[in-house]
Amino acid sequence: MTFKFNNVYIYSTSTVTGPYEGNGPLGKFFDLCHKDLYFGKRNWEEAEECLIKESVNILAKKGDFNLEDVDVFIGGDLLNQIAPSNYAMSNFDKSFIGIYAACATSTLGLILGGSLIESGFVKKAVTFTSSHNMSAEKQYRYPTEYGGPKPKTTTFTSTGAASCLLMSSGDIKLESGTIGVATDSMIKDVFNMGAVMAKAAADTIVKHLKDTGRNIDYYDLVLTGDLGIYGKKILKEYMFTEYGIKLKKYNDTGVMLYDRKEQPVYAGASGPACAPLVTYSYIFDEMRKGKYKKVLLAATGALMSPTMVNHKLSIPAICHAVSLEAMI
Template sequence: MTFFYKDVYLNETARIAGPYEKNGPMANTFDKTYSDFYFGRDTWEQAEVKLMEESTEIVLKKMKKTKQDLDVHISGDLLNQLVASNYAARTLAIPYFGIYSACATSVEGLILAANMIEAKQVKTALCTTSSHNNAAEKQFRYPVEYGGPKRKTTTFTVTGGTAAYVSREKKGFKILHATLGRVIDLGVKDVYHMGAVMAPAAADTLYRHLQNTKTKISDYDLIMTGDLGKYGKQILIEYMASEYGITLTNYEDAACLIYRDVKEAYAGGSGPACLPLVAYGLLSKKQSYKKVLLIATGALMNSSMTNQKLSIPAIAHAISLEVLS
C-alpha cells in the first residue's frame, strides 16, 4: 500500500534529547538537551510527558504558530496505554489520534497526517513521539538499577522527544510518497536482538516501496532505517541482497549514529525517538541530500508475550521526502 502525495510538506521539526544523546555525534542538531533523567519532574513517565510538551512548544515557536493553528495531533510512544502522549495531548487539547507501532510510530504518524492533509480533511497536523530509557526499561525489561548482564546485540532505548509540523505550506521538505508496512514475523524470539526481529519488516517495506513508486535505490541520496542497530544493519544488507538482489547504497541506520562511547548501548539506540532525532537532525542542517527515504521499524511485542515464548512480530513504515531548494 503506497500513498502518493501532491501537496503535503513536512515544514519544521523539534528535537529534545537526554544525557547520553547529548554526548553523541548528533548533539549539535538538538534543540534542547537534558543532563539527567527526571527533567525536573517526579517520575520518568512524567518526564517523558514533558519531552512531548516541550518539543511541541519548540516546533510551534519555530513555525511562529500557536496551538489554535493545529487541526489534529497524532502521537505515540512506548509506555503502556500511550500515557506519555495522552497526558501531553491533555495540555495541547486539540483533536487527537493516539497511535502505536513501537519504534515505527514516527513515520506512522507522518503517513496519517499526510493522508488527511492530501485528502483536504485537515490543513495542519502535529506529529509527536517520544521515548525515555528508564521508563521503557522498567516496563519491558528489568528494574533500572538492576545490572543483569546484557548481550552484544542489545540496543539501548533513546531518551528524547520529537515533534513534526505537517501542512500544505510550501516550506521544509515535500512528502513524496509513503508505504504502509505490514506485520512480518520470521520466528525470532530473542528480545535482546531487536535488529534481527525488525530487519525482515524493513526489507519487505523497502522492496514494496521501490516497486510501487518505480524508483531505485540510487534515486535516493540517503536511506535511513530506524533502529536496526549495528548487527541488524548487516542483516538487512545481506537480506536485501540475497532475497531481492538489491544492493543497498547511501544507507545508514539511525541507531548506529545516535551514540558515541556509551558502554551500555552495545548495538546502538532504539525507541520511537531514535529515527526522528537522527533523521530530522541531519535534515535540519544544510546537507547535500535531495531525496531521502526514511524507514522506521518497530517490534510489536510486550513482556507477557515474550514470556509465553512467542516469536516477535515487527513492522516498518517508509516515507520519502524531497528537500525544497
C-alpha cells in the first residue's frame, strides 16, 4: 500500500546520540553527542526517555517554532510498552500516538504523520524515535555487563533519538510512503537480524516500485534501515535473483553509522534510531547540497519477541519505505 503525498515537507530535524555514534564517521553531523550512556539519569530506561526529550527540545530550537503549536506527536522505541516514549511524552501536554514497528518505527511515523497533514487534520506533526544500546541489550539479550561471545552477524543497537517536524513547507519533500507487510523469512537466529529483515526490505522496495510505476534507477540513493554488512549483501543478492533488480546506488544506514573496523559493533548498527540518525543528519545535508535529489529510505524492523523465540518460532520482520525529495 503506497500513499502519495502532495503537500508534506520535512521542516526540520534533530539528532541526539551516545558516545559510540559521536565517535563514528558521522559524528560531526549530529546535533548533540553525549559522552556518557547514562546522560545523568539513574538507569538505562530513564536515559532513553531523556534522549527523546532532548531531541524534541533541540528540534523546536533548531526549527525556531514553539512546541505549543505542534498538533500531534507520533513516535516509539524498542522497549516494552514503548515506555521511554510514553514517559517522555508525559512531559509535553500534546496529543500523542505511540507506535511500534521495531527499527522501522521512524518511517512508519513519517508515513502516519504525512497522512495526517495531507488530509488536513493537522498542520504540524512531530515524529520521533529512539533506541538505547544498553536498555535494548538488557531487554532483548543479556545483562549489559555480561560478556558472552557474539557471532559476527550480530548488530549493535545504536544509542540515540531523532525527531522531525512535518508540515506543509520545508526543503525536503515527503513524496510518498509504502507501508510494508510483516514478512516471515523463516530465520530463527536472533544474532542474524540482517537475514531476518532483508526479505522484508526487498518485498517493500519492490512493492513501492510497482505501486509508483518507477524503476530503481529513479532514485539517486536507496537506503535500508539496519541490515548490517551481511544483511546488505543478502538483500543485494536476493533482489537480483528474485526480482532481477540490481541495487547499484544503495547503502545501509547500519553500515554507515559506525566505523566497523575501529568500533566493536560486529555487523553494524541497528535500532529504531539508526535509520533516522543517518538520514536526518548526513543524508539530508547531502540532499541540501545537491548530491542526492531523490532518496528512498526503507527502514527495516525485526519484530522480535524473546518469548516467541523461546517457543522456537521464526522472527517476522517489517519494512516501511518513504520517498524523500530535495526541493532545492
